[in-house]
Amino acid sequence: MLTTKKTNSKKTRQIKETFFLYLFLSSVVIGILALAVLLIDVLIDGLPYLNWDFLTKYASRKPLNSGILAPLAGTVWVVLLTAIFTVPVGIATAIYLEEFAKKGRFIRLIELNISNLAGVPSVIYGLLGLAVFVQFLFDGSRNLISGALTLTLLILPIVIIASQEAIKAVPSSFKDAGYAMGATRWQVVKKVVLPQAIPGMMSGIILALSRAIGEAAPILMISSLVWVTFVPTTPNSKFTVLPLQIYTWVSQPQEDFRSIAAAGIIVLLVILLIMNSIAVKIRNKYQQRSEQ
Amino acid sequence: MFLKINDCINNQIKWLILSFAILSIGLFAACGSDDDDSVAAPSDEKLSGTIEIDGSSTVFPVTVAVAEEFRVSNPEVQIPIGMSGSGGGFKRFVVGETDISNASRFIKLAEVEKANSNGIELMELNVAWDGLSVVVSKSNDFVDCLTTEELKSIWDEGSTLDNWSQVREGFPDKPLRLYGPGTDSGTFDYFTDEINGEEKRSRADYTASEDDNTLVQGVSGDPGALGYFGYAYYIENKESLKIVSVDSGSGCVEPSETTIEDGTYSPLSRKLLIYVKISSLQKPEVKAFLEFYMDHGGELANEVGYVALSDAEYSAQKAMISNPVNYVHPSK
Known part of the structure; x- marks a missing residue:
């Protein structure tokens, strides 16, 4: 039984x-x-149109003469500016929350809000950016800085959370050793925490930036330009970005523009792939080092 | 308790606020240094500077074509163009953000007043004809022509028709599914005004999209579908769509270059427009661009699927560019 x-x-x-x-x-x-x-599907549609000309020409009404130079340059500008704004503020916030702040109800409230902000739809940030940066700060000028600041707001919560995780991963015995030597909090942060946490922070930041690259909705609110035939030269220039250009091409009447859009998608995917593999590389390097 | 938290905020946040202040000062300094140098000094030979344009997605292809050809001989002139819809374009135009606003409907009195109160004088130019096209799927074999009354019974506010047999006796018992532009579109404003008798008066339970290709795909794949959009989108998708003639009392008329231009395709043929900020005409690049528009806009409009105005109309308007008169809304 x-x-x-x-x-x-x-x-x-x-x-x-x-x-x-x-x-x-x-x-x-x-x-x-x-x-x-x-x-x-994208590769079949887009590959035949992808060549050097496509990368170095401006948009055109004729699909076969169209190129992606202006949005490509715009995307690079926006991402660089976003990184410049995001990295110091994001890392500083994470260090404050993890190392300096006294854990209390108020800090818990801040952390809860940061996680909530990470889930707000991106178009909301677009509206906010339009009102605060474009109309209030820059007096109606739809420039690269307002675009980058808007994307900064969008990815800042993600960067803060990723940096906090990286800081938390630093063994507390390391820090305790620092304090035992009589180091101040700042000395511990500078000499012990940051060197250990920066690789983890970097991969989080790069992943957040690749999210910013893919955003069309907030930039549509800020830039509202979809046909641009110049490369931005200063942070005060007007601009467009890749997702916006792809979106415009898809909405054109001529069938060929959809293939051009597919070629644009390939360019966008390649950029994202490169950025993500850099993030993975950094993470692997970091893991190897901490195993040693 | 609250006092305690406040103390904590005061001590710890003070530094945060301070660092934010430093950051923002740095930011302002960074922006102050590169001021907008778009208004370049006028030179005899080479034009430069920026012409900013936004507005209707229907007029967008025409203006893009003109801008592209204009830049062949004036590569230094930057012409960024947006596609925010007629209404969205006017919102930027009336506060002075743009030099030219594309529009597939006439400007409204409120918009003119807003512009004037911001010190902006404007002029109106016609650039081409468009025949708003009513379409069904290629696989629809029973609809060739609809009267304006039938269109109204389908599209009017409160209409509950959901079957072709309700539209006309003799139509088969097939579900009727509707596709049309969204409410920010000038095409929507024009169609509802002409068919339902009042701008923006429309039933709301249809598939709405600002992206006309979504409508093209929806209609072409659905034998019971009915939709409407600009003529250019029909021309580019002839093989998957069937055009419906419109009868406004004097027989069925199909939109074509001839019927749109001579006005027999009524009431759905309309003029595509641009509105120009008069003070921008002092910039030589804007004036040159508009003159170029009047010289070549017709052929380029034909190329992108619209219908050119008569030559006389273009040259009369070209003369107006040199002597601009502030636009007065017809209802005034």
């Missing part, structure tokens, strides 16, 4: 095992298939 029950339960356990194996496997396959279909 007892033995039959045992074999039964072993059988059912095995059945369950295989069932869940295939359930989970099929979930993975669904995700990968969707990605593969998307990539193949």
Whole structure:
């Protein structure tokens, strides 16, 4: 009696095992298939149009004469400016919250709000940026700085949270050793915490910046330009970015513009891929070093 | 308790506020240093500077084509163009952000007053004809022509028609699905005004999109669909769409270059417009651009799928550019 029950339960356990194996496997396959279909579709549509001319020419009404130079340059500008604004503020906030602030109700409230801000839809930040930066700060000038500041607001919560995680990962024994030597909090932060945490922060920051690159909605509110035939020269220039250009091309009447849009998507994907692999590289390097 | 928290805020946030203040000072300094140098000194030969344009997505292809050709001989002139819709474009125009506003409807009295109160004088130029096109799917074999009354019964506010058999006796029992532009569109304003008798008066339970290609795809894939949008989008998608003639009492008329230009495709043929800030005409690049627009706008409008005005109309308007008169709204 007892033995039959045992074999039964072993059988059912095995059945369950295989069932869940295939359930989970099929979930993975669904995700990968969707990605593969998307990539193949974009590559088939876009690759024939992707050449050096496409990267160095401006937008045109004729699909075959169209290029992506202005939005490409705009994207690079915006990302660099966003990084300049985000990195110091984001890291400083994380250091304050983790190392300096007394953990209390107020700090918990701030942290809760930061996590909430990370979930606010990006178009809301676009409206905020339009009102605060474009109309109030720059008197109606839709320049690169307002675009970058808006994206800064968008990714700042993500950067803060990622930096906090990186700081938390520094073993407290390291810090305690520093304090035992009589170091001040700032000395510990500078000599112990930051060198350990910066690689982790960097990969978080790069991932956040690649999110900023893909955003069309807030930039549509800020720039509202979709046909630009110049490369921005100062942070005060008007600009457009890749997702916005792709969005415009898709909405044009001529069929060929959809293939041009696909070529634009490939450019965007390549940039994102490069940035993400840099993030992965930094993380791997960091892991190796801490294992040593 | 609250006092305690406040103390804590005061001590710890003081530094935060201070560092933010330093950051923002740095920021202002950074922006102050590169002022907008878009208004370049006028030179005899080469034009430079910036012409800022925003507005209707329907007029967008025409203005882009003109800007592109203009820049062939004037590569130093920067012409950034936006596509915020007629209403969205006017919002920027009346506060002086843009030099030229594309529009697929006439400017409203309130918008003119707002511009004038901001010290902006404006002039209106016609750039091309558009025949607002009513379309069904290629696989629809029973609709060739609809009267304006039938269109109104379909699209009017409060209409609950959801089957073709309700539109006209003899139409098959097929579900009717509607596609049209969103409410920020000049096309929507024009269609509702002409068909339903009042701007923006429309039923709301239809698939609305500011992106006309979404409408094209929706209609072409759905045998029970009915939609409307600018003529250029029909011309570019002829193989998947079927055009519906419109009968406004004197027989069915199909939109074509001829019927749109001579006005027999009524009431859905309309003029595409641009509005110009008169003070911008003092910038030589803006004046040159507009004269170029009047010289070549017709052929370029044809190229992108619209219908050119008569040559006489273009040259009359070109003369107006040199002697601009502040626009007065017809209702005044």
